[in-house]
Amino acid sequence: MNDLFAALQSGTRTQLSVQACVLHGFALPFEDALLAGIATIADAAPFRHLVTPGGHAMQVAMTNSGRFGWCSDRRGYRYDRSDPQTGKPWPVLPDAFLRLARDAAAEAGFDGYLPDACLINRYAPGTRLSLHQDRDEDDRVAPIVSVSLGLPATFLLGGFARGDACVRVPLAHGDVVVWGGADRMRFHGVLPVKPGLHPRTGEARFNLTFRKVK
Numbered sequence: 001m002n003d004l005f006a007a008l009q010s011g012t013r014t015q016l017s018v019q020a021c022v023l024h025g026f027a028l029p030f031e032d033a034l035l036a037g038i039a040t041i042a043d044a045a046p047f048r049h050l051v052t053p054g055g056h057a058m059q060v061a062m063t064n065s066g067r068f069g070w071c072s073d074r075r076g077y078r079y080d081r082s083d084p085q086t087g088k089p090w091p092v093l094p095d096a097f098l099r100l101a102r103d104a105a106a107e108a109g110f111d112g113y114l115p116d117a118c119l120i121n122r123y124a125p126g127t128r129l130s131l132h133q134d135r136d137e138d139d140r141v142a143p144i145v146s147v148s149l150g151l152p153a154t155f156l157l158g159g160f161a162r163g164d165a166c167v168r169v170p171l172a173h174g175d176v177v178v179w180g181g182a183d184r185m186r187f188h189g190v191l192p193v194k195p196g197l198h199p200r201t202g203e204a205r206f207n208l209t210f211r212k213v214k
């Protein structure tokens with residue numbers, strides 16, 4: 001997406017489904033705090049390529065912040081209170097992260113959102129995230145708030161069965177997506193990130209997903 005189109009889109013909303021919408025540019029006022037927060041979190045809990053239960057290293061590098069962190073290894077997927085790599089609790093959610101998540105959820109019609117986990121994904125050019133559902137949270141109704149930073153990507157939004165058709169959703173730096181209610185359990189993924197250099201993140205796309213786990 002070019003800069004002019006991005007600027008025109010900023011502040012608008014795209015309704016993807018009944019309870020799923022993109023808030024274009026909603027995170028832009030928070031960008032400095034978000035990038036600083038990611039750096040601080042990654043100092044304490046470094047990005048790593050988790051291994052799937054099938055034994056494959058994931059292309060996306062991940063870390064977490066909040067009371068719970070998403071983990072994967074040969075034993076399965078789960079949320080842990082501490083980072084298995086350091087044995088320490090996950091870094092606390094920065095105030096600016098919580099404020100953005102709450103404001104975006106409210107803007108999308110979900111008042112009083114208080115997430116207890118933030119999964120941070122880092123994509124290098126060429127990295128993709130295959131089609132999946134987020135089903136490891138106890139709370140399957142609370143919305144998920146997703147924040148895109150850095151290189152753009154094409155998000156795939158599917159249906160409730162793996163084989164259902166997908167729509168392609170372009171996501172740019174500063175875009176926020178809120179998914180609630182029924183739409184929460186849709187299959188979704190990310191196409192390989194195209195090579196590029198972003199002024200704020202270099203050769204990387206970051207995605208924060210706020211979740212309510214317990």
Ligand code: MD3
Nearest residue numbers: 121134144146179184185186188207209
């Ligand atoms: C739609 N991350 O971390 S965020 C994930 O861009 C994940 O890194 C993607 O999928 C990323 O699990 C997409 C947007 C998102 C997150 C959860 C959803 C979309 C969703 C749950 C249901 C439907």
Ligand code: FE
Nearest residue numbers: 132133134188
């Ligand atoms: Fe997901």
